[in-house]
Amino acid sequence: MITLKAYAKINIGLRILNKRPDGYHNIETIFHRINLYDILEISENDEISLNIQGINLPTNEDNICIKTVKLFQNNFGIRSGIRLKLIKNIPIGAGLGGGSSDAGILLKALPKFFNIQISNHSLNKLAQQLGADVPYFLNDGSAYATEKGDKLEYFKLSLPYWIITITPPIQISSKWAYENFTIDNSIKIQDNLKNLLLNNINNKENLKEFVKNDFEKLVFDKYPEIKVIKEKLYSYGVDYASLSGSGSTVFAFCKEEELFRKIYEYFKKDYYISITEPNFEP
Template identity: 45%
Template sequence: MNRKYTVILLKEIIEKAYAKINIGLKIISKRPDGYHDLETIFQQIDLCDTIKLSIRKSNDIVIKSDNKNIPLDENNICHKAALLFRAASGLDFGLTIHIQKEIPTGAGLGGGSSNAAAVLLGLEKLMAYKLPEKRLNRIARDLGADVPFFLVGGTAYAEGIGDKIKTVRPFPDFFAVLVYPNIEISSAWAYKNFNFNLTKTKKIIKLSRIIQNRICFSDLKDYVENDFEKIVFAKYPELLKIKELLYRKGAFLAMMSGSGSTIFGLFTGSEKAEAARKYFSEKYKCFLTQPKK
């Protein structure tokens, strides 16, 4: 493929890569390709990593970070995102990607996927080259099932493997206390060990009803759950204790995000939320966040 050469007006750009929580996560079925169909509501929150993209004179792609828990080679999802963008655009450029991490890894908060989306969106600005929307979304899906969500952010209903995204009206304002117990849980492990027989429940309804405002937001506790909790809590009972404590501290909904290990509690007021954050901070890494709209 003949590469295009372009005049680069910017030498670097900084993008914020925001985390997400899952308000309900229902595993529907296992697909023939090994993936799982699911239903979830993604909610972007204001906890974020910072991604700085800088043009290099050579055409190699270099990853830098002060975080020792992420790969700094071609195995980093940001490296893969830059390569896919370069191939799709036909542009010839080198890039340094500096990742300043605030979102814990292996936490169910989508940090890696959000970073990848930030690289794609940042490169469109840095290179003054906008990919066709379908092509950009295809690249995002190839990188990870939830990467397409981070291209749009906000509040979204997701189906398929999490890649079929429908942006929906934001929830009423809330405060979210995130408790990260310093346990990294692999999504691959969670899916591999998932047992459909453990997810039978009378309460669960289709999450699409919630986004259609048929369920009061403050009543979510009675209607939504995360199907991964049973297998994850069985292996890490400490997480169940955190969830129970969040309810005792006044959360109207407490739940594991994604495949874990972060447990979050939603609060209507800032005072109880701050009190809960302070309580859990004595033992765990905690964040007090709000939704991004």
């Protein structure tokens, strides 16, 4: 049996630049892993089977783990089975990339499991068929993502902050968010997000001013509760707060352990919370 950890991500900044001919959008964002993960166990079996614990999800071909196995098997003509057990901790519809992480970490493990030789380039092409965020999870580290979010420049990002995520019981479809987003062409881009983040990593005023998520207005208008979460985080004195992806999770940076413990106590009753220590690396 092979046991894998599929880590969640946050989006530090998210710019939606324009719509592409293929229906996707060109974006700019930074993917960064946090200390929240699903556990995926894979073992030999006569057929493909999936058992999920933690969150009620389909276990048929609609599940991205089943899609991942079938895509890989069909690509190489594999007929042997596999048993999957998924312990689901990452909330779904939350902007934390849980399904994409499960797919990416599983796809990365399948060549060894089935004893197949495949290049990184070919594996990446398979990942792109599963979703725009999936390629990111094939490699470690943070990444500056452009185009559909699948053109990736990996880099080391050590954040000197505690990261706390607050997820309300709201699921938001990224498909809905992109379909309903209106691009504002009047906004002038100062610099790319990677430079803005790295140059202002200890300047909370500049982080708030320059590293923004374009989905916030759309999502906050539709779900005012999420806006209130962000406002409450700032009222506590966090250094930075933002929506992750298309939501529903809001995350915050803070340097004082005592502060995030106060925040945890305030939100823990009604929301799903994760905490990541400073300079975390999976």
